[in-house]
Amino acid sequence: MPAPPMKIEFVINSILMQMRAGSLRPGQRLPSIRDEAQRLGVGKNTVVEAYLRLVSQGVLHAKPGSGYYVVDTPAPAARAPGIPFAAAIGRVSLLTEQLDRRLPVRPGDGRPPPEWLETSELHRYLSYQRFQEADSYNSSWGHAPLRDRLCGALAERGIACSNDQLLMTHGANHAMDLIIRRYVSAGDNVLVDDPGYYPLLAKIALAGANAIGIQRRHDGPDPADLAAKAKASGARLFFTQSLAHNPTGGSITFGTAYAVLRAATEYNLLIVEDDPFADLLPYTAPRLAALDQLDRVIYIGTFSKTLAGSFRAGYIAAAHDLAHDLNELKVITTVSTSAHDERLIFQLIENGHYLKHLRRLRTRAIKASAESVAALESLGLTIRRPIEGGFYLWVDLPEHMAGDDLVYDAARSGIFIAPAANFSSKPDPPAAMRINIAYGANPVFLAWLRVKLSNK
Incomplete structure (x- = not known):
């Protein structure tokens, strides 16, 4: 079965973000396909396709029997000095990042993953359905x-x-x-x-x-x-x-x-x-x-x-x-x-397609919510109960994780987060974070969060 296009883009963006941040340098060997698949929580075929696309773009080259190596580093995006690539600071940039999707790991996103919709009954229906052109305004x-x-x-x-x-x-x-x-x-x-x-x-x-x-x-x-x-x-x-x-x-x-x-x-x-x-x-x-x-x-x-x-x-x-x-x-x-x-x-x-789609979406959301709650609680975080069927968890954080520095640090690791300051009318709300249930168990995000929680 072909790898989902959005997951391939996710892997590609993750690699490019590491190159922009300097954690992957020219000549450096990439992780093995198996290790990268485990790190990002995707299938091995997805990683293979992503690596091959980057080879065709001249970003990587393959050495038979050895692996894939960086041959080029994309120019960093223009930004003010000291501000990491695509850091979503403030309400406008938080919304802009949800539209532009530059950061590959997305616990701060407000929407379900595109693949939750693309693989559903709804997407199959949209791919083939044709509608009569309207001949006037609505x-x-x-x-x-x-x-x-x-x-x-x-x-x-x-x-x-x-x-x-x-x-x-x-x-x-x-x-x-x-x-x-x-x-x-x-x-x-x-x-x-x-x-x-x-x-x-x-x-x-x-x-x-x-x-x-x-x-x-x-x-x-x-x-x-x-x-x-x-x-x-x-x-x-x-x-x-x-x-x-x-x-x-x-x-x-x-x-x-x-x-x-x-x-x-x-x-x-x-x-x-x-x-x-x-x-x-x-x-x-x-x-x-x-x-x-x-x-x-x-x-x-x-x-x-x-x-x-x-x-x-x-x-x-x-x-x-x-x-x-x-x-x-x-x-x-x-x-x-x-x-x-x-x-x-x-x-x-x-025609009943929306109802079928909603049933599948509910199932995905319930499963993802349970996985995210278990993963976050394993880090010692408390998730408020009950969880009421939407896409969000609200996680209180220790005080040392307040401030814009956390957003910058996450962006340097290719992670999009949504801290409490964006959601409050108060200038200095208590440290907290909104987490999208679809990404709360992402291993890259959890590894980053574990380090931040331990740095008291």
């Missing part, structure tokens, strides 16, 4: 059959929603951007989970507003902290992710959800609830939108965590007047969303 609200189907999915989650309350967006980030543009002015105070979703913090800053962090416990936002800060700040908007929280992985309980809604009612808060893992989670899981029925909750859904990254498709469900306001703003700013993507998603759902 409806301003989005593809009507898909919106009807999504209203049905929301009903299964306990959220009553009619077709004129749901508008399609270019993903969850576009949905948040629309809400901020419509309801946030420069100088406003906006309440957010802390730790919380880092692109949201960047959007609030771009609007000239102030993000005020609400302590995020493993069972949801701290209701007492929410009430106190809503009263003191005069904020009218609270962004939260109730289930499989990014970055901590925890989920809200019914008791906490009721307390959050009581505080929202008392202090006239509009709540924005992001639910990116909805299709992987139980319909009966506690959701603020289900308890509130879109009275003071705006609900955001997306396909970005379950479909290929090139699908930029999400949606907003809200009270009638809010939905119409947001859709009008969408038309002014982006005209419409993609009819092609929305028709494709609808066909995937209607």
Whole structure:
């Protein structure tokens, strides 16, 4: 069976990173195929293909009976003095690295590995399916059959929603951007989970507003902290992710959800609830939108965590007047969303391919989560329980592992990490790290982490 293309690129990038960092020099022999396969957690055929490609590129040369040797070192990427290659410092660079994928070992990534999607029923369907060309722009609200189907999915989650309350967006980030543009002015105070979703913090800053962090416990936002800060700040908007929280992985309980809604009612808060893992989670899981029925909750859904990254498709469900306001703003700013993507998603759902894909994705996530937890706990780290079905683990670190130096050191080893500073509205949060379950048991990452933990 041919080696997966993404795994081959992973091995190639790992070698090139070592060459840029100077740990592999001209004339130096590479590890044996078996040793490199074991180090990177891939198959031997994958390493063979990677070595051969680098030979064809003139980077390596093979000596029969001896192995593979470095013959050339690529020029290092341009960067400021003293800053390692591709170190993801700050929220913008953290997001950029998730798009450009320069570092080969990726525990800090926010997305599932591409091969989780490429080898699924979904990928096989996409490879052969052909769709009729659209002869005009999409409806301003989005593809009507898909919106009807999504209203049905929301009903299964306990959220009553009619077709004129749901508008399609270019993903969850576009949905948040629309809400901020419509309801946030420069100088406003906006309440957010802390730790919380880092692109949201960047959007609030771009609007000239102030993000005020609400302590995020493993069972949801701290209701007492929410009430106190809503009263003191005069904020009218609270962004939260109730289930499989990014970055901590925890989920809200019914008791906490009721307390959050009581505080929202008392202090006239509009709540924005992001639910990116909805299709992987139980319909009966506690959701603020289900308890509130879109009275003071705006609900955001997306396909970005379950479909290929090139699908930029999400949606907003809200009270009638809010939905119409947001859709009008969408038309002014982006005209419409993609009819092609929305028709494709609808066909995937209607034909049963999306359901098959979700079953496989859940199985992969459960297996990877168990492996990552076991590997990290073997290093003496504590993983919070329960783990609620998303892609993230939140790991508290010793104080000596705080600061940007850790990110630089990881990047020099070809490792992409996501430390706590990116997820907090506070200037100096306690040392911690978000870890993607798909990469938490990577042997290169674990070896690096073991050294860092021991260097007290």
